[in-house]
Amino acid sequence: MAEKITITVRASGAHPDVLTVQDAMQQVLDFFNLLSAGPKGDQGIEWKLSRATTNSPFEVTGEAVSLEPGVDVSVIARMEKNSVIDGLRTIERGEIPDPNVWGKKRIEIAKHIYHRNLNGIGITRVDFEIGEPIEVTPAFARKAVETLEHKEHLELYDFKRAKEEVGSIEGTFGNLDTYRGRPAISVVDNRTKRVVWCLLNSKLQTELADKARYEDFWKHSRVIVSGVIKYGKNGAIALVEARDVRKIQERKVTLEDIRDRDFTSGLSIGEYLNRLRDGTLG
Structure with missing residues (x-):
């Protein structure tokens, strides 16, 4: 049986116009990137686009296929799915996954995922077809960011003196x-x-x-x-x-606002540049 993942991205209910195409697509890509970013790499697996809809909500289904013809990658794909699920559930508990087991790259990708759920994306729902789907809301993403950025793991960072x-x-x-x-x-x-x-x-x-x-x-x-x-x-x-x-009060500035008509003190542009090169200006 083919291993699949379905990812659904919804805009924030309060700000439905904030969700961009780039954020929605990158959110989907990053969840698939989590699967191939473990310590062992992609292990010959590619995730084929099985289904996609650009209607609201944005939803994509990917299916694991082998890079080598005739090779069944379903077992490896399921192992990678379980690994990703374990790491995400660990973060839900307020802990950081062991980078040597889960992968340092996965932790960095997870940070990007959670940050998007704080800035435009309302809910990201991932159905791994293993157990209950994982849902990331802004409230949960805020706690996850605190976990990943303020509870540094000894093996994640080179410690410097706090200041x-x-x-x-x-x-x-x-x-x-x-x-x-x-x-x-x-x-x-x-x-x-x-x-x-x-x-x-x-x-x-x-x-x-x-x-x-x-x-x-x-x-x-x-x-x-x-x-x-x-x-x-x-x-x-x-x-x-x-x-x-x-x-910050933004204000449009026109060319006329910054033009200085007396910049060359009455000299022509050519004469001004000549004096500037000769060092006789001023």
């Missing part, structure tokens, strides 16, 4: 929520594309609680968060003790 510094991060506002029991906001850092939790002091709680009623003011807005940035032992930002949160 903190005063500074700021720029990114996309995610949610007003709590982080380990404290009021916080989630921000997708522009530089690393990772979710960073920013803890709020009492002053910011009051300010954001007032504006949070107007979801359109904050949701998916670009923001700058200033405060004490705390780094984990792996060198990545663990969290921010926020002192200020500001929305």
